[in-house]
Amino acid sequence: MRISRLDALEVLDSRGNPTVEVCLQLEDGSEGQALVPSGASTGMHEAAELRDGDPRRYGGKGVRKAVANVRGEMAAVLVGTDAGEQRALDGRLRELDGTPHKSRLGANAILAVSIAHARAVAASRRLPLYRHLGGDEATLLPVPCLNVINGGRHADNTLDFQEFAIVPHHAPSFAEAVRMGEEVSGSLRALLREHGLSTGVGDEGGFAPDLRSNEQAVEFILKAIHRAGYRPGSDVSLALDPATGEMWGSGRYRFFKSSGIERSSAAMIALWEDWVQRYPILMLEDPLSEHDWDGWTALSSRIGDQVELVGDDIFSTNADRLKRGILERVANAILIKPNQIGTVSETLDCAAQAKAAGYACCVSQRSGDTEDTFIADLAVALGCGQIKAGAGCRGERTAKFNRLLRIEHELGEWARFAGRAAFIR
Incomplete structure (x- = not known):
């Protein structure tokens, strides 16, 4: 042809x-x-x-x-x-x-x-795209990581950390996971309004209020999970992408939007150790800069058995960089973004290399996205069990969720939902 x-x-x-x-x-x-x-x-x-x-x-x-x-x-x-x-x-x-x-x-x-x-x-x-790319075994629907509060470069507010997301992993299906996520998001909207805070949204559809600290964002989300009738950690967990590469300079991390405080790599590691102990965090993406390889190795050794540590900027969906990470025991998961590497086959190869090394894979959107739904089919084709598509609002985000809902319906009794088992912990 x-x-x-x-x-x-x-x-x-x-x-x-x-x-x-x-x-x-x-x-x-x-x-x-x-x-x-x-x-x-x-x-x-x-x-x-x-x-x-x-x-x-x-x-x-x-x-x-x-x-x-x-x-x-x-x-x-x-x-x-x-x-x-x-x-x-x-x-x-x-x-x-x-x-x-x-x-x-x-x-x-x-x-x-x-x-x-x-x-x-x-x-x-x-053939549907997911089956063309993944074969007959492509039947696993991913757990959605819904971005409910935006900060960093994704919002004009006081939060340094870029993404605060919820993971509704205790659901029988993708459709039910989306429902749970939307109910928590609705509860969060109500809580923010009660406190006189903005419910305008950032680049990925999450709310973008001015809060006194990054920690307060987590506290609001936990309250929203409770109010929606779910148990934090058991039904719905947290996923964070602080995008610390944006905070990195001269070997230190600067909280440039909130306090102006600078932290060393060791201090950042201590911060994440504390947060993972106190909060039901399932996934930490880019908790350290792509330039901080020694810090990444230390962090992975300290809490890699407690939380999924996802490398985004440090790996850039690049098989060569991932190979170095595997050898140096950096992270235990990789974010998969096709436009970081530039072709479909290289994307598939990088994910295959990660899975062979025991790394989890999470397929991801970009902040400047479109109504294209390729990553929805890709997540099912890879059988990776995780997807970041933004919040359950804005058409470029809901297009991905709707595509996955259609795939689940199309698969019928063959559809499987990844659930909590998709995450390394």
């Missing part, structure tokens, strides 16, 4: 910034489309987006160059050729780009083509 058409368009993400949309068509009429997301809190080792840099358009964030690369160089190489296997197509795209971080053609352009190809081939095979 040959590729008959490849086109691209500059569209908008959830922040109103430009992003790339691609349409790839096969000669049998099967078609795949893809829109790629963008992060605000990004690691320095991620694959490189290509932005125009023209201050007269979107403040320099336009993606006309990336779009032109799809319509030009990529179309010239791919149109008329055998669609082939995903790995072969992704290899051709990497070879055409010729740079370590996909900076010449743009990882945003390359990933959009890669995902569109996967969808087109799945459509040609008359």
Whole structure:
């Protein structure tokens, strides 16, 4: 089956910034489309987006160059050729780009083509995307990690830590987990209003109130869980992404939005030891900076048997960086973000390497996301049991939840829900 058409368009993400949309068509009429997301809190080792840099358009964030690369160089190489296997197509795209971080053609352009190809081939095979990528065993629905309070670079408030999430793991199905999460979110909204606090939302749909401390955010969430009729730790646990890479500078961590206090790596480790003992935290993502490898090793040794320690910026969905982490016993889980690495096959390979080493995997959105639901199918295809898709509001977030609800319905009696067993502890 040959590729008959490849086109691209500059569209908008959830922040109103430009992003790339691609349409790839096969000669049998099967078609795949893809829109790629963008992060605000990004690691320095991620694959490189290509932005125009023209201050007269979107403040320099336009993606006309990336779009032109799809319509030009990529179309010239791919149109008329055998669609082939995903790995072969992704290899051709990497070879055409010729740079370590996909900076010449743009990882945003390359990933959009890669995902569109996967969808087109799945459509040609008359298979849902999750089964095309994961095979007949792709029947496990992930536990949603719902982001209920935003801070850091994801909100204009007083919180240093970027994401405060809930994990409704004690549910019989994905649909029931979503219901539990939404009920807790509703209770949290009511609590914030009772205290005269804002219920406006941040980049990922979580509330963005001005609170006196990061700890107060946790306390509000625990109260909301109780008020919704659930037991913290037994029914619904906490997941935090402090995004400490944004707080790192000159070998220390600065609480730049709340107190201005600076902490050493040892002090941050002590903070997390204390929080894990006092709160029902199931998952800690980026509790230390990507530059703080020694700190990561020490933290993993101290509390790696008590909580899931997820490497995001430190690994960047990159198999080489993950290999170093495994050798140095850094973290025990990895966040999987396709746009950090730039192709579908490299994403699948990184997840496979993590699982082979006993690391958990959590598929994740980006803060500047789109209505594209690829990560929902990816989470089921990988059978990883965990997904971060934001809060249960804003269309670019609920699109992922709704896709998973449809997958669960489609699978019927074959559907399984990951539950608490998906998390390392």
